[in-house]
Amino acid sequence: MIKILRVLAVCGMGLGSALLLKMNIEEVLKDAGIEAKVETADIAIARGPGVDLIVTSLGLAPQLGDVSAKIVTIHSFFDKNEMREKVLEALGIKD
Amino acid sequence: MAFITAFVRDILSQPAVLVGIATLIGLMALRKSASDVLTGTFKSVMGFLILVAGAITLIGSLDSLGPLLTEGFGIRGVIPNNEAIVALAQDVLGPETALIMVFGFVANILYARFTPLKYIFLTGHHTFYMACLLSAVLGTAGLSGAVLVIVGSLILGALMVLMPAWADKVMQKITGGDEISLGHFGTLGYMASAYVGKLVGNPEDSIEDVKMPKGLGFLREPLVLTAIVMAIIFIITIIFAGITFTQELSGGQNAMVFAIIQGLTFAAGVAVVLVGVRMILAEIVPAFKGIADKIVPNAKPALDCPVVFPYAPTAVIVGFLSSFVAGIIGMLLLGPIGLVIIVPGLVPHFFCGATAGVFGNTTGGKRGAIIGAFVHGLIISLLPALLLPVLGALGFEGTTFGDADFGWVGIVLGYIARLFK
Numbered sequence: 001m002i003k004i005l006r007v008l009a010v011c012g013m014g015l016g017s018a019l020l021l022k023m024n025i026e027e028v029l030k031d032a033g034i035e036a037k038v039e040t041a042d043i044a045i046a047r048g049p050g051v052d053l054i055v056t057s058l059g060l061a062p063q064l065g066d067v068s069a070k071i072v073t074i075h076s077f078f079d080k081n082e083m084r085e086k087v088l089e090a091l092g093i094k095d
Numbered sequence: 096m097a098f099i100t101a102f103v104r105d106i107l108s109q110p111a112v113l114v115g116i117a118t119l120i121g122l123m124a125l126r127k128s129a130s131d132v133l134t135g136t137f138k139s140v141m142g143f144l145i146l147v148a149g150a151i152t153l154i155g156s157l158d159s160l161g162p163l164l165t166e167g168f169g170i171r172g173v174i175p176n177n178e179a180i181v182a183l184a185q186d187v188l189g190p191e192t193a194l195i196m197v198f199g200f201v202a203n204i205l206y207a208r209f210t211p212l213k214y215i216f217l218t219g220h221h222t223f224y225m226a227c228l229l230s231a232v233l234g235t236a237g238l239s240g241a242v243l244v245i246v247g248s249l250i251l252g253a254l255m256v257l258m259p260a261w262a263d264k265v266m267q268k269i270t271g272g273d274e275i276s277l278g279h280f281g282t283l284g285y286m287a288s289a290y291v292g293k294l295v296g297n298p299e300d301s302i303e304d305v306k307m308p309k310g311l312g313f314l315r316e317p318l319v320l321t322a323i324v325m326a327i328i329f330i331i332t333i334i335f336a337g338i339t340f341t342q343e344l345s346g347g348q349n350a351m352v353f354a355i356i357q358g359l360t361f362a363a364g365v366a367v368v369l370v371g372v373r374m375i376l377a378e379i380v381p382a383f384k385g386i387a388d389k390i391v392p393n394a395k396p397a398l399d400c401p402v403v404f405p406y407a408p409t410a411v412i413v414g415f416l417s418s419f420v421a422g423i424i425g426m427l428l429l430g431p432i433g434l435v436i437i438v439p440g441l442v443p444h445f446f447c448g449a450t451a452g453v454f455g456n457t458t459g460g461k462r463g464a465i466i467g468a469f470v471h472g473l474i475i476s477l478l479p480a481l482l483l484p485v486l487g488a489l490g491f492e493g494t495t496f497g498d499a500d501f502g503w504v505g506i507v508l509g510y511i512a513r514l515f516k
Contacts, residue, residue: 016398
């Protein structure tokens with residue numbers, strides 16, 4: 001059984017910025033040929049179980065607290081290079 | 096036969112279905128797999144129904160607050176919260192909202208393609224909320240059917256390119272580049288803040304040079320703040336409304352318990368609405384972007400306001416607080432003057448106040464951030480009050496639209512429409 005990665009894009013209300021993060025994450029993962037389920041969420045959901053990777057913005061990262069998932073903090077919502085570097089690094093994959 | 100006609104007519108007037116169809120078309124146009132098209136379409140339909148479920152929760156809480164405010168203060172109180180008013184509106188305006196939103200996307204692409212305003216507005220929930228505002232205002236003005244949808248979509252599409260264009264110069268200063276624009280319907284407030292910042296402030300004296308204490312982390316969770324603030328508002332209100340009246344309303348439940356639970360229930364309702372909106376947008380916005388990228392490849396994405404937050408995180412918190420304080424002052428001033436008090440809406444002051452803070456900081460440093468956001472707070476205390484009369488039946492709910500652009504667009508259109516009557 002191949003386990004599909006579960007990636008959460010997290011922002012304050014789980015609405016606007018999370019969707020932008022999600023779209024960029026999906027592009028990065030598609031280009032790298034990695035299969036994953038990317039969803040948008042707010043912080044409360046992000047703390048739940050079953051999440052492999054959380055991608056969030058600078059302001060919110062401290063709020064996440066102790067989670068088992070790996071956390072990627074993004075500075076710029078539209079810089080695809082930053083997204084690619086950080087996500088691939090977090091997943092342990094060579095760029 | 097009559098049954099089939101009735102089926103088609105009724106199902107197409109379900110906004111959930113309309114949104115689903117739009118998603119279906121969008122995903123097919125992008126040649127997604129059959130599995131993706133199926134799940135995407137169902138998710139957006141379900142998202143809508145979840146939104147409606149959240150609305151029901153919200154209504155319960157607001158239906159308690161209304162009478163309490165009237166009993167306690169003698170006048171109507173309204174709490175601006177976009178999610179709440181839009182969720183409430185779906186019952187009556189659902190189909191029109193869905194159609195205006197979908198054709199608004201189309202209009203945006205056309206304006207971007209054929210005019211110099213090359214922006215693609217990707218903040219889906221604001222497109223959705225503005226579509227709702229337009230259906231309410233234009234509907235009250237007397238438009239209906241295809242005319243309502245066409246006029247609404249043309250206006251919505253225009254706003255989707257004009258607002259980002261307006262904020263563009265300041266956005267370039269904030270981001271230090273030309274890659275993104277702001278897609279958020281609070282632009283009047285942000286530009287007012289930027290203007291104030293330019294007048295009174297010193298851009299070299301940035302608020303980011305001031306260190307913020309760590310313990311204020313909870314200020315970054317809008318839903319938690321909404322719950323706390325709403326509970327406080329309920330508690331203050333029951334003190335004025337009196338225990339007897341409150342416990343009649345609560346069916347005997349202890350007044351303080353009632354107040355706390357009702358306040359938290361409001362926030363819970365908003366949370367559910369957001370889950371629904373998220374699901375709707377998760378499929379539609381990428382589809383919209385995919386199509387837009389093909390037709391107007393050199394367009395700038397217009398993004399949600401939090402994209403500016405990383406550039407000035409202290410201005411974010413200061414902007415929110417300053418705007419909120421202005422909101423409280425605005426409420427205390429407006430109450431005695433008007434017939435309706437606008438209770439400060441946590442969510443608009445949080446996101447829009449924060450953005451106003453960043454805009455003010457960019458043009459005017461510390462003073463710009465604080466005073467600019469304060470001015471913003473006053474604007475969003477005044478505009479919702481002026482907006483209520485043109486919303487028709489929707490103006491009698493316990494909540495209304497919060498962000499600045501919903502206010503001025505509604506007011507301007509509403510009064511133009513009155514001239515024609």
